[in-house]
Amino acid sequence: MVESNNPTEGESIVFAGHDQHKDAQVDVDALSGGSRVDDQLLDFVRQQEAGAHDLGHTFWTSLSQEIGGIRQLLEDTAEVETPPELSPDPSDLHHQSSFLFHGNDFDLEHPSDLHCSHLIRFYFSNVHPLCMILHKPTARLYLESSRSSPSQATTESARRGLDALRHAVYFAAVTSMSRAGCMQYLGAAKDSLVMRYMRSCEAALSRADFLNSVEIATLQALVIYVTAIRSHRSNRSGWSLIGLVVRLAHSLNLHRDGDGRAFSPFDAEMRRRLWWHIIVLDIRAAEDRATEPMIYDGSFNTSMPHNLNDSDFDPSSGSLPKAKIGTTDMTFSLICMDVSNTFLVVNYVPPRKQRILSIPQQEDIIKGCTGRIDSIYLAGSVASDPKTWVVSTIGQLLILRLWLVVQYPLQSVRLNKQYFPSGLGLRTATLYLALRESLETSEYSTGHRWFFQTYVPWHALAVALVALCKQTKGPLVEQAWSVIDQGFEKWGGRMADSQGGMLWRPIKSLMRKARAARETHLESLNRPPQLSVSPAPLTDGVDIGLPRLSLEPHGSNTLDPFLIGNFESIHPTIFPCAEVDALNTPGNDPLFTEFADNSTNWDENWNEFLLDAGTFSVDPPFEI
Structure with missing residues (x-):
């Protein structure tokens, strides 16, 4: 809420910019002192906005240079007779x-x-x-x-x-x-x-x-x-x-x-x-x-x-005091704003004939955002504070969302090589979905649940289902199915345009394919088809770059610590590598040994989903 600077008696001190909407009046005599001209111009700019918001103060600055300087601009403005303001009938204010x-x-x-x-x-x-x-x-x-x-x-x-x-x-x-x-x-x-x-x-x-x-x-x-x-x-x-x-x-x-x-x-x-x-x-x-x-x-x-x-x-x-390091009233909003700004950068698709950011460039940008969350917004936080846990969990979810955008873009894409190891997308999506459910069901988020419930994790769900159409065994698969089976119908009810919307139809199609693949695998093991099995903890393989966030400070935890990390850990977060190195090679990580198939054309499967969802671009797929 924005307020005026010098309210007179009986005037409001509640709104921002309230004084901008008064009749613009410039006291040229008061500006005769040249040392105050620049400061007075700023006041002049603010007053002019009431009648020329579309032009902005940069217009007035450039105009002043064209007609001979700031002083000339102010003097000429004072000589122009200001027409009387026509006040509309208050009863007609809302008609338009x-x-x-x-x-x-x-x-x-x-x-x-x-x-x-x-x-x-x-x-x-x-x-x-x-x-x-x-x-x-x-x-x-x-x-x-x-x-x-x-x-x-x-x-x-x-x-x-x-x-x-x-x-x-x-x-x-x-x-x-x-x-x-x-x-x-x-x-x-x-x-x-x-x-x-x-x-x-x-x-x-x-x-x-x-x-x-x-x-x-x-x-x-x-x-x-x-x-x-x-x-x-x-x-x-x-x-x-x-x-x-x-x-x-x-x-x-x-x-x-x-x-x-x-x-x-x-x-x-x-x-x-x-x-x-x-x-x-x-x-x-x-x-x-x-x-x-x-x-x-x-x-x-x-x-x-x-x-x-x-x-x-x-x-x-x-003047404003120096920005603080650590949690403040603005911490949650600033995390959302910083992540949103990062999203605009990494998700931006420039006009044709221009190349998008490479994956290493996108990774560096996300790492920078994660570093700011750790070192500025959440610096000095303690795991025992429920409010901090809620804010930090949201921060982790937003960072996971950025990694999903990089791994599975919302535009059609043709990869020149297998960049991420098979299984990393499923791990990222499963972590997102599990953490999302943990946040919604936590007693600490009761007062803010109305807000969190508007975050429908359709992107993570689609990524997980695309992977589960091919991956049918292993502890990560069991963890993914456990989370999906618990939340699938609930998420469908909250989707944009409900379950008949543009996005939910292809997700239901993916669900049918993934279930069919799972049932085929279970039948081969002579096990009856089932909705889900008990979630198995994930091993600490590839680490997805996240802020140093905590589990719930009290009570039992349903999520494996390796999923979320620990606020009190003395070691910094390890981000995913730019190349598929020894650490990230599926064959060297027990998490991925069950489905280490590098021949899988992941981008083609994802593009098929985008086509069904109506988000497939009419332009040729861009290359990375």
């Missing part, structure tokens, strides 16, 4: 946005003061750590204020944006609560509460005219809504709204902030948080349907947020 959300059809749902306090508490406990786009101290100050108190907004547009933000918080809070929690604290069934607050949030967004609003608070409300709606809808509505969010962010120039020097330290940091969370949402939406993200590498220059707690800065901060 009502075709998406029907603001006239539903009254805003205002909870009682007691219920409001519960919703705010659950939001900052269950949602805020995963969606760090608000500044908790100032956001709470506004949210906990009485609705009957004088408005803190200076314009009707700002007030409606604030109102949309309030209702987005309510909706996300209900989304994050358990069914028992909804009944205990709010006195109603979760399904009815979700529907009530979802419609109220949509009505508030419509009344804020979110399609045309230049209020940061309105975009924050829409982003929170989209983050929450993923838990309730598997159709394309959430996926489509991400594209709208990206466009609206572009209209506010969130992607062109650079190092943020055009804004106050507080405003710049909150704009960074909002933009980078949008990147994470865009990539997740693309993964849901195996499509390309709208945001691509090189299309933005906004720096990543700092590793700071909300309490480390406020709207009055003249």
Whole structure:
């Protein structure tokens, strides 16, 4: 949430960039001192954004050079008579946005003061750590204020944006609560509460005219809504709204902030948080349907947020403190942002006639991301902290996801040689699926389970099934089948467009082929076909480069320690080698001795799945 710098009495200190939307006024007399011209230009740039977001501050900088310098630009601007602003009728503000959300059809749902306090508490406990786009101290100050108190907004547009933000918080809070929690604290069934607050949030967004609003608070409300709606809808509505969010962010120039020097330290940091969370949402939406993200590498220059707690800065901060080493309020979000940025790099397919990154280059990039997670975001963490375990487990899952993208790209590919040893893909996919289930069932992730359940591991599942069509024996195979049999139907119910969607049909086809291969193998051993067998621990063969993450700090563990590693290990993580060397040669690793068949054309099998899934490119397969 972004705030203005110098609020006068009675004005809000809750939003970021709120002062940007006032009428642009430049005091040229105050700029007569040449030493202050550069600083004043930055203020001028910020004020101009209210009417020219699409141009950005780089336009004003270049224009000033063309007409004879900064001072000339400011003087000429002051001489131009500013036409009076035409204020639309407040009753018509939402008309242009009502075709998406029907603001006239539903009254805003205002909870009682007691219920409001519960919703705010659950939001900052269950949602805020995963969606760090608000500044908790100032956001709470506004949210906990009485609705009957004088408005803190200076314009009707700002007030409606604030109102949309309030209702987005309510909706996300209900989304994050358990069914028992909804009944205990709010006195109603979760399904009815979700529907009530979802419609109220949509009505508030419509009344804020979110399609045309230049209020940061309105975009924050829409982003929170989209983050929450993923838990309730598997159709394309959430996926489509991400594209709208990206466009609206572009209209506010969130992607062109650079190092943020055009804004106050507080405003710049909150704009960074909002933009980078949008990147994470865009990539997740693309993964849901195996499509390309709208945001691509090189299309933005906004720096990543700092590793700071909300309490480390406020709207009055003249500068931000130095970014911290170790866990902070931003740790989870920064891990997601860093991995998302890495994904944009390693998964980017350039225009034809340009070569993609080689596998060694992709490996180096992933290793760098893993190193940052270890040495910056999780430095000094202890295994006994449940919150740290949840964050670190998510980090490991995201790194495994990157390795899967390298080993089994989402585009058609023709390998020049067998690069990875047979079995490594199955090991990576099995580890991902097992760790994913461990996270969802852990008591430590209860408050965040609503968020984790939106991660459907279809890519890892498809990789595992492609491998299991050929690999029918060995401890790794048994481990893979155990995890798949436990989660297959559940994952299908959560897939994009449900089990009738584009991706699930070819996955079901792979499942039939893999089961047939398994049954044939079991029959050859005179064993009756079975759903799964007890998981066998994996030996410590090829190590997949991961952060030094821990098992659950308490209780018994169902996963082999070699799968996950140990936070307290004094040895650094070993990454997969760029070449298939002695360590990674299937014949030298007992994990792979059962299926060391280098003649298997793995990329052809994977390309067949991509063709069935509709993600196969019409261009010729690229070579590595």
